[in-house]
Amino acid sequence: MNRSAETATSTPDARGYFGEYGGRFVPETLVPALDELEAAFSEAMADENFLRQFAQLQATYTGRPTPLTYASRLSEHLGGARIWLKREDLAHTGAHKINNAMGQALLAQRMGKRRIVAETGAGQHGVASATVAALLGQDCHVYMGSVDIVRQQPNVFRMRLLGAEVIPVESGSRTLKDAINEAIRDWVTNVRDTFYLLGSALGPHPYPLMVREFQSVIGLEAREQMLEASGQLPDVCVACVGGGSNAIGLFHAFRNDESVDLIGVEAGGHGIASGAHAARFADPSLGRPGVLHGTRSFVLQNQDGQIMNTHSISAGLDYASVGPEHAWLRAEERAHYTLATDEEALAAFQMLSRLEGIIPALESAHAVAEAIKRAPSMPRDSVMLVNLSGRGDKDLDTVIQQLEGEL
Amino acid sequence: MRGLHALKAMFANADEQRRPAFLPYYPVGYPDLESSLDAIVAMSRAGVDGFEIGIPFSDPLADGPTIQAATQRSLEQGTTVRDCVAAVRSLRERGVDQPLLLMGYLNPLLAYGVEEFVADIREAGADGLLVPDLPPDEGQTFCDICERAEMALVFFLAPTSDAHRIRLVDEHSTGFIYCVSLTGVTGERDALPRDLQEFIARVRAGARNRLVLGFGISTPGQARQMKGLVDGFVVGSALVRAGGDGPAATGALAASLRASLDRE
Numbered sequence: 123m124n125r126s127a128e129t130a131t132s133t134p135d136a137r138g139y140f141g142e143y144g145g146r147f148v149p150e151t152l153v154p155a156l157d158e159l160e161a162a163f164s165e166a167m168a169d170e171n172f173l174r175q176f177a178q179l180q181a182t183y184t185g186r187p188t189p190l191t192y193a194s195r196l197s198e199h200l201g202g203a204r205i206w207l208k209r210e211d212l213a214h215t216g217a218h219k220i221n222n223a224m225g226q227a228l229l230a231q232r233m234g235k236r237r238i239v240a241e242t243g244a245g246q247h248g249v250a251s252a253t254v255a256a257l258l259g260q261d262c263h264v265y266m267g268s269v270d271i272v273r274q275q276p277n278v279f280r281m282r283l284l285g286a287e288v289i290p291v292e293s294g295s296r297t298l299k300d301a302i303n304e305a306i307r308d309w310v311t312n313v314r315d316t317f318y319l320l321g322s323a324l325g326p327h328p329y330p331l332m333v334r335e336f337q338s339v340i341g342l343e344a345r346e347q348m349l350e351a352s353g354q355l356p357d358v359c360v361a362c363v364g365g366g367s368n369a370i371g372l373f374h375a376f377r378n379d380e381s382v383d384l385i386g387v388e389a390g391g392h393g394i395a396s397g398a399h400a401a402r403f404a405d406p407s408l409g410r411p412g413v414l415h416g417t418r419s420f421v422l423q424n425q426d427g428q429i430m431n432t433h434s435i436s437a438g439l440d441y442a443s444v445g446p447e448h449a450w451l452r453a454e455e456r457a458h459y460t461l462a463t464d465e466e467a468l469a470a471f472q473m474l475s476r477l478e479g480i481i482p483a484l485e486s487a488h489a490v491a492e493a494i495k496r497a498p499s500m501p502r503d504s505v506m507l508v509n510l511s512g513r514g515d516k517d518l519d520t521v522i523q524q525l526e527g528e529l
Numbered sequence: 530m531r532g533l534h535a536l537k538a539m540f541a542n543a544d545e546q547r548r549p550a551f552l553p554y555y556p557v558g559y560p561d562l563e564s565s566l567d568a569i570v571a572m573s574r575a576g577v578d579g580f581e582i583g584i585p586f587s588d589p590l591a592d593g594p595t596i597q598a599a600t601q602r603s604l605e606q607g608t609t610v611r612d613c614v615a616a617v618r619s620l621r622e623r624g625v626d627q628p629l630l631l632m633g634y635l636n637p638l639l640a641y642g643v644e645e646f647v648a649d650i651r652e653a654g655a656d657g658l659l660v661p662d663l664p665p666d667e668g669q670t671f672c673d674i675c676e677r678a679e680m681a682l683v684f685f686l687a688p689t690s691d692a693h694r695i696r697l698v699d700e701h702s703t704g705f706i707y708c709v710s711l712t713g714v715t716g717e718r719d720a721l722p723r724d725l726q727e728f729i730a731r732v733r734a735g736a737r738n739r740l741v742l743g744f745g746i747s748t749p750g751q752a753r754q755m756k757g758l759v760d761g762f763v764v765g766s767a768l769v770r771a772g773g774d775g776p777a778a779t780g781a782l783a784a785s786l787r788a789s790l791d792r793e
Contacts, residue, residue, distance in 0.1 A: 137666065147635055147662050149591045151687035151712055153694060293597060294587065306590045311713040313689060412636045413662070414588065426609045427640025428587040 138327020245277025247321030322365025337371025558603030571780025593716030657681025
């Protein structure tokens with residue numbers, strides 16, 4: 123087996139496998155649609171016009187490149203590594219999700235599919251999808267678990283304002299997992315004229331590859347900005363991992379920089395012992411290889427193979443599986459995965475707000491929590507790059523409830 | 530006589546009677562374990578030709594609301610994959626002699642262990658297996674194991690399938706091919722899809738397997754329309770819905786669907 127060559131290109135094989143993870147486990151009805159999508163995607167990525175249009179919208183609409191900010195007071199406070207923040211929170215709609223939504227919506231347009239379906243957890247992918255659909259004149263339908271609708275009200279209103287239909291999902295745990303089930307059922311039903319705009323680096327091939335390619339701009343920019351600003355590569359890159367799109371988008375550009383540690387942070391919820399978490403890699407009793415939503419990866423499941431309900435304070439990390447490329451990067455020991463609990467994320471949320479004047483999304487606060495744990499033990503001349511994947515305005519209701527009386 | 534031979538005999542018998550075979554779908558554990566077995570026994574006595582026995586899964590993405598709700602309820606009562614294997618054994622003990630195929634999503638089968646699962650259901654008296662989220666492209670391990678066990682492994686075709694997919698599925702499917710009548714999930718529909726004849730003609734032209742049609746078939750009128758079109762058909766949601774009123778209701782509906790096939 124030629125491992126080094128695989129690592130260098132980091133491309134899944136023809137059947138969409140990263141090592142033993144990935145693949146295409148879907149009802150037969152969808153196989154032709156995935157073949158069509160795969161062909162359209164690879165044609166588009168080889169088409170100068172498509173790439174030019176994508177780059178131009180990123181610059182003039184999304185607001186790319188997003189800045190790299192040196193977190194001077196946070197670094198000083200922690201007294202170790204110098205911490206830099208990749209500011210995806212400053213992208214249009216307030217999170218990295220628009221990078222992928224824009225790429226896929228342009229692809230849908232190219233394929234002549236005007237009807238878009240999407241799922242959303244925190245609402246950020248739903249908002250990004252609704253936004254690009256408005257921009258491109260597409261008809262957008264977003265499935266969202268009714269539990270998430272309650273905890274992410276502002277984003278529900280945003281989507282409706284943008285002209286999208288938000289469809290509450292009442293099945294199962296009524297969160298992201300169930301929203302994906304419903305989006306897939308919609309796609310199976312309307313497959314001939316509908317494009318499924320999947321929001322994370324998961325699902326059947328070619329989605330994990332496609333989402334990574336559309337998100338890889340994060341790492342490409344950050345790597346260049348880092349070299350320009352500090353003259354060196356970071357010693358460590360940190361990103362939160364739900365499905366894993368912001369993390370894979372950051373990690374991809376650094377995959378061949380052997381000196382750079384890549385750290386993904388899962389949602390520890392109330393802690394592993396409680397069972398109420400979304401840490402697929404950290405809980406060997408529940409997190410095992412399995413198949414969910416068309417891909418083979420690590421899945422939180424009971425002994426009987428039923429998918430577990432998950433818990434995280436952040437809706438965007440509250441998911442029972444993880445993108446297959448992360449499972450592979452972990453198996454190859456190219457990336458390492460840890461977790462932050464709800465409590466740690468909340469503390470990080472407040473610390474970043476007070477020390478830097480940046481209110482992070484609760485998802486991104488998990489990455490900040492890891493920075494808070496790790497930076498003090500690192501030398502002062504070391505550099506840590508944290509992906510600030512989104513802003514926290516959408517989370518104010520949740521945080522107000524948690525911190526009632528403390529502020 | 531079990532496995533592929535049992536299915537072959539089932540189709541031959543239906544051919545002789547100049548009608549398609551009728552294979553009800555029913556999930557284990559709805560509304561509870563005992564009632565689901567009673568419902569299947571009642572349908573067996575009503576003269577159906579074979580069964581698809583559903584294994585509940587938490588995330589059944591090919592199923593519509595009726596089967597979602599029924600399998601969810603089954604899981605809430607603690608139904609396990611081992612219960613489903615045991616259900617096959619107890620159905621055989623109760624005299625159900627029609628072919629039995631287990632229908633289950635992939636992850637619970639992976640958790641059980643595919644080799645062990647196939648061995649166990651064979652030993653319990655099942656004849657085959659259908660896995661709706663396993664296309665043949667990912668199914669080589671299953672194919673090898675089922676072939677060794679002489680169990681049917683049924684793959685699916687859909688109206689979106691082109692000649693290449695029809696050929697691939699025909700090469701891998703054993704027992705029959707499950708043709709999904711429409712683009713969509715399981716559930717009752719007022720009418721059969723308009724492009725059904727064209728779809729089945731396309732499959733017939735490219736496949737040598739027996740064809741069994743499912744999704745959206747629920748009434749005696751729709752069942753009659755299967756005559757001369759396909760070798761067999763599946764009714765699921767309507768029988769499951771009837772199961773909410775007890776096993777006798779499921780048995781009565783199965784009897785009326787079966788009787789509709791004997792009318793000219």
